[in-house]
Amino acid sequence: MTVFKNIPTFVLTVACALLISSCAKEETNKTEQAEEGYEPTPLALQTPVLFQEKLDSPVIPADNPQTVEGVALGKKLFFDPILSGNNTLACAGCHIQEEGFSDSRQFSPGIDGVEGRRNSMPLFNLAWNHKETFFWDGRAISLENQALEPVIDPVEMHNTWPNAVSSLQAAPEYPELFAKAFGTSTIDSTLVSKAIAQFVRTLISGNSRYDQYLRGEIELTQAEQNGLNVYKDEERGDCFHCHGTPPNNLLWTDNDFHNNGLDKTFDDLGRGAITGDPREFGLFKTPSLRNLAYTAPYMHDGRFETLEEVIDHYSEGLVYSETIDPLMKAVGEGGVQLSEQDKQDLKAFLLALSDESFINNPDFQNK
């Protein structure tokens, strides 16, 4: 920076600074007026220290900051069947805390008893999906947009938004809760989705045995340690290229789409049905490997009931199709044929990524 050479320049600079500050003041006044002096209370995400060290900051949209009142409202909505067409089914009906906010049923029935075609997805650490693609096929961009879908999905909550909004508007407690969260008691679908997204962002899981090991609190067992080695070894598991490289990627997913060799032909085109690109037929979003102890059954269609079946799939059950990922090796023989010992140890390691404190966290319970 160059120093100003003369007094007039200095004076002008001061004038300039004054100008800027006077403008800024005017703007604050304006926003305060719009919200009639009311601001909800900001709430920081409870981010685990290891996430702070190793991961990019979570995605929080500028127009939907986390607030105490917003999260509380979102939680109430998440557990309230009022959003469904016949007042019987809440988000929590298919996203159950003890099951890692997924559903142990292969296909969750909606309000009409009709089952969808995909397994419910677990909900945690979604604020760290920097690609912001949600659902197995990534069709919803942002958690706010995602939250709009289940309410009107005919095989889920089978409602209409006008109907859901008028039920909320007519309910005794909701208008005031929206006023507290957003400064207005006039409810609309956007505000509902914002509140729910705020609550979903608070669902954070970062306290598995493996996290405790990284924090230096415990040792891994021999089996877990060998399982970790299988996971990282490109000649054996080679899981890290899609499910993340320890000790850095604590999300255990690349949040990308792959065909991991489940089928020869596809009933469900997955990502390809959204993009229309035949090169993406049969691709699904890589799920996180956290909390597998609670989230069975596995894969987009819940075809595997146990982790043994999943591991057998990668070891010797791979099936060739045109879009199969090149990371699926030795497909001709069904896979790389892990030894029995390696399979057992890999399972032990995967289970060390489950976080009991997450499924018991009282903050996430309906009280």
Next chain:
Amino acid sequence: MKKHILLVVAALVLVACKDVDEAAVLNPNRNVTFNFTQNWEGDEITNADYQTTEYTNAHGETMTISKLRYLISDIAFTDENGDSTIIKGYNLVNAREATNTQYKPAKKIQEGTYTLSFTFGFEKEDNIDGAYPDLTSADWNVPEDLGGGYHFMQLEGTFIDNTGTVAPYLYHTIRAANKTDDALELQDTSFEVDLGTVTVKEGVVYEIKMDVAEWFKNPNEWDLNELNSNLMGNFGAQLKMSENGRTVFSLGETTIVEE
């Protein structure tokens, strides 16, 4: 009214501030932009080519490309006195998805004539395990067992092997790691790419071309039947890939874009 006067004053201040540094007027600092493009022996590789277009490599295998990501770092502008202005930092190109194919560093370069160079991958000092969270989000890490740090390139696809079967290849380049029972020998395989002489002007855009065929050509003619996957832990293969990489990049068009 008062505000209008202030506005004029503010404008004057800006002009005044700008005018003080006389050296900068003679040789102003300029924004520079880099466009990364990919080709196979001169044929541009576009999104539509991934997974579909068949190429024949130097050894004669028919192959397709499904993924191509690579990292470059520390672009340097070196003047005739040998003084370098280095743009510290990295850019991870995802060629198929066309993300970061344009790189606009914040640092400005003074107008003039330079030789342009960059590092393919990360040199040893920068290849720090876990240091770059955005690269972790991109799942770009290398396991600790292989020395940690980051990939330099992921080139993936399929080829027809010598039994006539479609087989995958995973041409991943990293810092070479030789793992024995009691030691891990590491060898830096990043390398400097010299693109020749360039002129820096306002709005200048340099195209940096990658000829993917070169990875399979020279000095080591690559036989995918022998070396297709599990190359990260293959010390010898890493050294060969690094050698082949030296002729992969070249300077393409230089254009001026008016802002």
